[in-house]
Amino acid sequence: RFISNLxxxxxxxxxxxxxxxxxxxxxxxxxxxxxxxxxxINPPILKPPTLGRPLLLYITVNESACGGFLAQYEEG
Incomplete structure (x- = not known):
């Protein structure tokens, strides 16, 4: 399973x-x-991106780790 900021x-x-x-x-x-x-217990919902909508790239770095993820806002 994907764990953000593991x-x-x-x-x-x-x-x-x-x-x-x-x-x-x-x-x-x-x-x-x-x-x-x-x-x-409450994992994020992962699904393919919707074509034609902007993507957001989040990156984090510190002295012991680095990570990132690609996201897209969901309406509603």
Missing amino acids: AMRCEPFNQLLRKGIKFEWGFECQQSFERIKKYL
């Missing part, structure tokens, strides 16, 4: 996987886990 959502888990770091599931990990669960 790299940023999983950042607390990535910290746990680093070599030499003690595995400690804290508040930040639990909060990220709960947010991902909530997102998966």
Whole structure:
């Protein structure tokens, strides 16, 4: 399944996987886990674009991840 901004959502888990770091599931990990669960329960609706309507390209970058998606406004 597509998960918007997955790299940023999983950042607390990535910290746990680093070599030499003690595995400690804290508040930040639990909060990220709960947010991902909530997102998966109510996923966005994905469908092909409507021809002739403008597309929007969203891009995000930071020091640990980059991502983007293509969107189109839906009337109604």
